[in-house]
Structures are given as structure tokens and as C-alpha cells.
Amino acid sequence: MKEYTTSNIRNVAVVGHGKTGKTSLLEACLFNSGATKRLGKVDDGTGVLDYEQEEEKRKMTISDSLAVTEWKNVKINFIDTPGYPDFVGEVLGGLSAVDSALMIVSAPAGVEVETEKAFALCENFNLPCAFFINKMDREHANFNKCVEDLQAKFGNKVVPVQIPIGAESSFKGIIDLTNRKDVPAELEDEVEEAHMQMVDFAAEGDEEIMEKYLEEGELTDAEVIKGLVGAIKNRDIFPIFVGSALQNIGIKELLDAVVDKLPAPDAKTYTGINPKNDEPIERKVTDAFSGQIFKTMVDPFVGRMSYIRVISGDMKADAQYQLFGDGKEGQERISGLFTMQGKKQINLTVAHAGDIIVTSKLANAVTCDTLCEKNAPIKYERVDYPEPMLAMAVSSVKKGEEDKVISAIRRQQDEDPTIKLVKDPATKQTILSGVGEVHLDILGDKIQRKFGVKMVLGEPRVDYRETIRKSVEVQGKHKKQSGGHGQYGDVWLKISPNKEGDGNHFSESIFGGSVPRQYFPAVEKGTNETLAEGVIAGYPVVNVNVNLYDGSYHPVDSSEAAFKMATSIAIKKGILAASPILLEPIDEVTILVPDNYMGDIIGNLNSRRGRVLGTDPKGKGMTEIKAHVPAAELYKYATDLRSQTQGRGSYSVKFIRYDTMPDKLAEKIIEEHKAEKEKD
Numbered sequence: 001m002k003e004y005t006t007s008n009i010r011n012v013a014v015v016g017h018g019k020t021g022k023t024s025l026l027e028a029c030l031f032n033s034g035a036t037k038r039l040g041k042v043d044d045g046t047g048v049l050d051y052e053q054e055e056e057k058r059k060m061t062i063s064d065s066l067a068v069t070e071w072k073n074v075k076i077n078f079i080d081t082p083g084y085p086d087f088v089g090e091v092l093g094g095l096s097a098v099d100s101a102l103m104i105v106s107a108p109a110g111v112e113v114e115t116e117k118a119f120a121l122c123e124n125f126n127l128p129c130a131f132f133i134n135k136m137d138r139e140h141a142n143f144n145k146c147v148e149d150l151q152a153k154f155g156n157k158v159v160p161v162q163i164p165i166g167a168e169s170s171f172k173g174i175i176d177l178t179n180r181k182d183v184p185a186e187l188e189d190e191v192e193e194a195h196m197q198m199v200d201f202a203a204e205g206d207e208e209i210m211e212k213y214l215e216e217g218e219l220t221d222a223e224v225i226k227g228l229v230g231a232i233k234n235r236d237i238f239p240i241f242v243g244s245a246l247q248n249i250g251i252k253e254l255l256d257a258v259v260d261k262l263p264a265p266d267a268k269t270y271t272g273i274n275p276k277n278d279e280p281i282e283r284k285v286t287d288a289f290s291g292q293i294f295k296t297m298v299d300p301f302v303g304r305m306s307y308i309r310v311i312s313g314d315m316k317a318d319a320q321y322q323l324f325g326d327g328k329e330g331q332e333r334i335s336g337l338f339t340m341q342g343k344k345q346i347n348l349t350v351a352h353a354g355d356i357i358v359t360s361k362l363a364n365a366v367t368c369d370t371l372c373e374k375n376a377p378i379k380y381e382r383v384d385y386p387e388p389m390l391a392m393a394v395s396s397v398k399k400g401e402e403d404k405v406i407s408a409i410r411r412q413q414d415e416d417p418t419i420k421l422v423k424d425p426a427t428k429q430t431i432l433s434g435v436g437e438v439h440l441d442i443l444g445d446k447i448q449r450k451f452g453v454k455m456v457l458g459e460p461r462v463d464y465r466e467t468i469r470k471s472v473e474v475q476g477k478h479k480k481q482s483g484g485h486g487q488y489g490d491v492w493l494k495i496s497p498n499k500e501g502d503g504n505h506f507s508e509s510i511f512g513g514s515v516p517r518q519y520f521p522a523v524e525k526g527t528n529e530t531l532a533e534g535v536i537a538g539y540p541v542v543n544v545n546v547n548l549y550d551g552s553y554h555p556v557d558s559s560e561a562a563f564k565m566a567t568s569i570a571i572k573k574g575i576l577a578a579s580p581i582l583l584e585p586i587d588e589v590t591i592l593v594p595d596n597y598m599g600d601i602i603g604n605l606n607s608r609r610g611r612v613l614g615t616d617p618k619g620k621g622m623t624e625i626k627a628h629v630p631a632a633e634l635y636k637y638a639t640d641l642r643s644q645t646q647g648r649g650s651y652s653v654k655f656i657r658y659d660t661m662p663d664k665l666a667e668k669i670i671e672e673h674k675a676e677k678e679k680d
Contacts, residue, residue: 001068001339001346004075006266006285006354010258011077011309013094015122016104017112018060018083021134023049024245025104025254026067026080032251033069033076035341039248048342049080053449054442062087062442063415064094064295066307066340066356071255077339077356083114085647086439089385089418090295093367095121096383097294097309097356100128100232100262107133107141107167107242110149113647119154128232128263130239132254136164136171137244143167147240154238159201160194161228161239161261162253163187174242174250178224198239199224205231225260233263265354270311272370272378275324281378285353288376289313289321294383296367298415300450305360308371311380315351315371324379325369332362332371366414385417387652388433389638392440392457394421395430401453406430408451412443419443426540427461437639462632463585464539464669465658468578471496476570478562489562491515491523492550495574498543500658504531508548515551515563522560523548526567535575537582537666537673542658546571582666583658585631588613591641591651595621600644608633628656632665 014022027040027047040047045056049065060082067078079094081087095101101122103115122129133146143164150158165173165184175183177195203213205227213219219227231237241257243250266285274281283290295307308315315321317337323330337348337357351357365371368382396405406421409432413419420433432455434440440457448454473494480487498505506524508515515523531541551566589610593601595617602612602625610629618624634653641649661669 001070001075001348003348003350004352004355006352007264008074009077009265009352009354010074010262011079011098011100011265011354011356012258012262013079013081013091013098013101013127014104015081015091015095015101015118016083017106017109017114017118020083020104020106020109020112020115021245022083022104023047023061023065023080025132025134025251026078028245028248028251029076029078029255030067030069030341032248033071033255035067035069041246048344051343054445057445058442060084062090063297064090064307065342066358068339068341068346068356072259074259075355076255076258079356084438085114085117085642086434086436086442088117088435089416091118091121092383092385093294095125095127096292097307098127099265099268099354100130102258102262103129103131105131105133105146105150106138107135107143107146108138110146111153116153116648126235128235130232130241130257130262131158133164133240133242134245136167136242137169137247137249139168141167141171143242150240157201157236158238158240159198160242161198161257162242162250163191163194164242164250171244171247171249174253176253176256178221178228198228201231201237202227204236205229205234228261229263232261268354270380272380275329275377275379283312283378285312287312288373289315290370290372290376290378290380291315292380293365293367293369293371296414298411298450300411303361304366304414305358306362306365307356307358310351310353310355310357312353313373314353315355315357317349321371322374322377323365323369323371324377325364325366326382328364330364331374332365334359335361367417383417386435386650388418388420388435389641389651390436390440390636391431391433391460393429393460394432394455394457397454397456402430404451404453405447405455408447408453409443409455411451412447416443424460424463426463429461431460432457435638436642437636459635464537464661465583465585466534466536466539466541466575466580467543467583468495468497468541468575468580470579472574472578474570474574474577476566476568476573478566478569481557486554486557487559487562487565488554488557489519489559489564489566490552491548491563491566491570493527493567493570493574494545494547494549495571495578496545496547497578498545500543502543504528504542505545506548507545510548510550514553515548516553516558519553519558519560519563520548522563523567526564527571529564530568530571535572536580537670538676539582541575541580542583544575582661582669584661584665586628586656586659587631587634587653588656589625589627589629589634589637589651589653591625591627591649592618592622593625593641593645593649595623597645597649598623598625601625601641601649604640604644605629608637630659630661631655 030036031039065080081091081094209227291308291310297305338345477490610627613626616624
């Protein structure tokens with residue numbers, strides 16, 4: 001592949017709802033531009049972009065794929081993104097690296113939920129957007145209805161710049177509204193009306209063109225295109241293109257539009273921070289080299305493959321650059337540069353500002369890290385990835401392979417920033433969190449394929465607590481004689497409730513030496529260990545005062561171990577006599593949902609023993625709901641919320657406090673604990 005300068009590069013993320021034909025469209029683009037020799041089809045497994053086994057198996061894109069091609073002396077870096085909501089992290093990474101987004105919409109289905117969410121993400125990135133209405137050859141394809149749907153959802157800036165000739169089985173081509181060539185007689189009026197609407201928006205993209213349009217009332221084709229470029233770049237218009245990927249109709253016209261109408265990266269100014277003093281700093285494309293990693297792929301044999309957006313200057317093979325990451329810095333040697341068509345590598349020697357390239361075997365760099373010249377340091381803002389909503393307990397299928405499973409997941413974290421893995425010290429479980437069930441299911445497939453280990457997922461244990469409601473005085477005596485020195489320890493303890501949140505407290509008020517001072521530490525240790533192990537259900541006992549006030553000892557047989565054992569006996573007996581109860585963790589849940597689902601969500605929260613604290617309108621038809629909900633009721637809530645809101649809802653959770661658990665539910669937990677102990 002030849003060398004391309006910044007003005008001759010286009011970077012476009014292809015986004016939208018699943019099954020709209022995003023990958024099929026890019027396969028057609030690669031074929032029409034001569035990058036591939038045949039038209040790859042996803043359903044037949046003949047494409048070049050969905051090449052991972054998990055993608056081939058499910059016939060769906062699960063990770064960003066770079067599809068580079070050349071058209072009219074311009075290099076186009078397409079990024080094919082997933083349309084399934086579990087892989088939103090990939091979409092965010094792709095959008096962070098491009099200059100515009102092409103949203104694919106199914107002509108029969110119209111605007112779907114992931115289209116809406118993708119448009120909102122593009123707004124967050126301030127990215128120019130265009131739409132491509134695909135599948136015009138399919139039954140129930142309706143271009144005008146689709147346009148109305150787009151305009152209803154995203155406003156009147158959504159404007160066709162192409163219209164189809166025919167629909168369904170009679171779909172046979174498109175008309176470009178900028179040149180209006182070969183217009184069938186029956187479409188002349190429709191084309192003229194659509195052309196004038198487009199010209200009105202195009203005129204707003206350039207001040208000189210606007211002045212001429214107001215004075216003369218018409219523009220040349222070249223002026224219309226120039227105006228469209230400005231209007232698209234400024235998000236003053238969201239153009240609509242149209243075609244059929246599978247029938248290979250409208251694809252060359254789309255490539256023309258990408259080259260002629262979508263923005264190049266040559267006029268951008270980027271903002272980062274100076275790592276030396278944390279002050280804001282700007283970079284133009286003509287400044288010293290800097291780039292940011294937006295995607296990492298992990299291969300057990302090759303190592304990391306880093307996808308990099310070159311932000312400024314030139315990136316060269318066999319060069320050394322400064323690395324700035326999250327709390328780290330160092331040097332990275334670039335062993336080679338290449339670009340990709342799916343998994344096919346195309347070698348490069350240099351990449352200019354605006355380009356997207358891949359390199360391998362970086363020692364420490366991961367996604368969102370910055371590379372730059374040592375004498376021109378800069379650090380770019382990291383992508384704000386969503387917090388994973390589904391938490392599961394993870395272990396290995398085979399005993400003894402737990403460490404291998406955890407190691408494999410940690411390596412996949414380099415590839416997927418939306419995975420979290422933590423060891424819960426209270427429940428002793430390893431908790432794996434992801435965006436959804438499909439996300440974690442595919443993660444399991446990946447680590448089995450790549451690293452040869454199989455994980456199993458289960459329901460996380462809830463971190464309950466035990467406490468008491470009344471005070472008791474209790475004796476614990478440990479006496480054992482088995483030849484030689486015996487064992488003797490005898491304590492009297494007063495056990496009483498403490499204030500919520502004050503924790504456990506041990507004290508002694510021995511008078512007259514009934515228990516020698518040397519045994520006090522053993523009694524305190526026995527108290528702490530027994531409370532930590534729990535009594536009624538195996539969960540830590542909290543908010544308890546324990547006072548050692550009497551006891552007895554034997555001058556020969558007493559020992560620290562004997563007093564520790566006596567204390568344990570007393571604590572267990574006393575807790576059972578002090579009206580013990582179970583406490584359950586309560587989480588504060590913040591849920592963002594469309595207004596029309598609010599009633600259903602609140603009803604569902606009530607069914608989960610939740611207490612709604614209030615609602616807060618957030619604009620754009622969205623409402624935030626805050627509620628306190630027992631943690632035990634939130635297992636797989638991510639899946640239920642997605643189902644209830646058609647994927648439009650999201651939520652976050654934070655621990656608030658412990659509350660008394662209802663007796664019936666507590667009895668069930670206690671009985672399960674007893675059954676487990678009997679098994680042991």
C-alpha cells in the first residue's frame with residue numbers, strides 16, 4: 001500500500017443495531033474498491049472481517065475490525081463495530097479513533113435501539129454522522145418511512161443526499177441528489193424536491209456559498225458538495241445514503257460520498273495534558289508525533305497487537321517513543337507498522353497524522369495509553385468505558401486450575417476494558433463483572449480457545465452479617481484431661497448489642513484475679529476469631545460488645561489455647577441466646593430509563609423489596625430513578641433491565657448500609673448453612 005498524507009485519509013466507524021448489515025456493507029466496500037477479489041458474505045462465512053471463531057460461530061461482530069481500502073487516491077480506514085449491546089466498549093474504542101461515523105439502518109426495520117444509543121455516543125464524541133439505509137432489496141423496505149423515522153428520532157438535520165430507484169424486489173439503483181444523473185421520469189418531482197431541501201442545508205455549511213445562494217437562489221454541483229462537506233463536519237446536517245450491501249447496489253456511490261463529503265483529519269486540533277505539570281496542551285496534526293492506542297488484541301503466541309490513531313506528526317517503524325499511561329510512563333520500541341483488512345496484515349514504513357495503524361509486541365502499553373516523542377510529551381484523555389453491570393462468581397471447571405483461569409481473564413482485560421475481576425475478601429469468591437450475559441459467555445469461549453482453560457460462572461454469595469438484639473451473660477468452660485497436663489479454661493462473658501456501625505468491642509473487668517492477666521489476649525483473640533466466623537449462618541457477627549468479667553483457672557492445666565477454646569464456646573452459646581438476626585447489604589441503585597418505562601421499572605423495584613427514593617427527569621425523554629434495594633435481589637438485574645427497556649436502560653450500584661433481613665428469608669439462609677455444615 002502506498003503512502004498517504006493526512007488530507008488523503010478518511011477514518012469512519014461503521015455503527016448501528018445488530019443485523020443491519022454493517023459487516024456486509026464493508027465486505028462490499030472492500031470488494032468494489034479491489035481490496036478483495038470476491039464479495040464476502042457473513043452468513044456463508046466467506047467474509048474477511050468477522051474472522052474470530054466466536055464471530056464465525058454466532059454470525060455476529062463482537063470486536064472492532066479494521067477494514068482499510070483505497071478509493072479515488074484516498075485511503076479509507078473503516079472500523080467495523082459490534083451492534084450487540086454487550087460490546088459497547090468496542091464501539092466506544094472505535095468512535096474515539098475516527099473523524100466520522102456511518103450509521104447503518106435496516107430499511108425494513110427502521111430505527112432500532114442500538115442506532116439511538118450509537119447516535120448518542122457520537123454526540124458525546126462530537127462526531128459528524130451519516131446514515132446508510134441498507135437492505136432496500138428486502139421485503140417491507142420503505143425508504144420514505146425510514147427517513148421519517150430517522151427525522152423523528154434525530155431531528156430535521158437528517159436529510160437524504162441520495163434516494164433509491166424502486167424498493168424490495170424492484171430496487172435497482174440510486175440517484176445522487178448532488179448531480180441528479182439518469183433520473184427516471186416518474187421520480188423527477190421527488191428528486192427536485194429532495195434536491196432543494198438538501199441544497200438549503202448545504203448552503204449553511206459555508207458563509208460565501210450561503211451569500212451566493214441568498215442572492216442568486218441556486219448553486220453549482222461543486223458548491224453544493226463544498227457546502228455539504230462543511231455542514232457535515234459541523235454536524236449541521238446528517239446525510240442519508242442508501243443501497244443494498246448484498247445486492248451490491250449503491251456501494252460505489254457510498255465510497256464516492258465517503259471520499260468527497262466526509263471530513264479528513266487534516267484540520268483538527270487535539271487537547272491533552274502535559275505529563276510533567278498536568279497543564280492543558282494542544283497538538284496540531286503538523287506537530288511532533290503523538291498517538292493513542294484505542295484497541296488491544298491479545299494473542300497467546302504473538303502477544304499484544306496495538307491499534308493506534310496517529311494524532312500528530314509521523315509514526316515510523318523501528319522507532320522508540322515515550323509512553324504515558326494511567327499512572328505509568330516509560331519507553332516503547334516500535335518493531336514494525338502495518339494496517340489490516342480483517343486479519344490480513346499490510347506492512348507500512350511510516351504513518352502520517354490522521355492514519356490508523358497497528359503494531360505488535362509493545363512491552364507495557366495498553367488501551368488508552370499515549371505514545372509520543374520524548375521531547376514533546378503529551379497525554380490524551382482516556383475513554384470513559386461503562387461500568388460492567390453483571391457480576392458473577394467465577395471458578396475453574398477443573399480443580400486446581402483456578403489460578404490459570406484468573407490469569408487468562410487478566411490477559412483478556414488488556415483487550416477488553418469493560419471486564420472487571422476482583423477477589424471478595426468477605427465471601428472468598430472471585431467476582432467477574434461484564435456488560436451482560438453474552439459478553440461473559442463469549443469471554444469464556446475466548447479464554448478456552450486461547451489459553452486452554454475453562455471457567456464456570458455462578459451466583460455470587462451475598463455478604464450477609466449477623467448481630468444480636470439483647471444482652472446475655474454466659475459461661476464457657478473448656479476442661480480436658482488426657483494424661484500428663486490437662487487443658488482448663490473458664491470464662492464468664494457479658495455479650496450485648498452495640499450501636500449500628502460501631503463495630504465489635506472487647507473489654508475486661510476482672511476483679512480479684514479470677515482470670516490471670518496473661519490470658520486476656522487469648523480471650524480477646526478467641527472472641528474476634530469466633531465473631532469473624534459467624535454463629536448462625538457462617539457470616540461475621542457485627543456491632544457486639546464482649547466483656548470478660550469472671551472465670552477461673554488451673555495453675556497447671558490452664559493455657560492460652562484452653563482459654564481461647566473456652567471463649568469460643570461462650571461466644572457461640574451467648575450469640576444463640578441473644579436473639580441473633582441476619583443483616584443484609586442494601587445497595588443504592590441509580591437507574592436511567594426512558595420515561596415510558598418508568599412505571600414498569602418502579603413496579604419491578606418494589607417486587608425486589610426495593611424502596612424508591614425519587615425520580616429526576618434528565619431530558620431527551622429519560623428519567624433517573626434512585627432506590628435502595630437489597631443486594632440479594634439484584635442478581636442478574638442487568639439482564640432484566642435490558643429486557644424491560646429493550647436495551648435502553650442502564651444502572652449503577654453502590655453499597656449503602658446493612659438492614660435487618662426478613663425472618664422468613666433469614667431462616668432459609670440459616671437452614672442452608674446448617675445443611676452445608678452437615679455435609680462437611
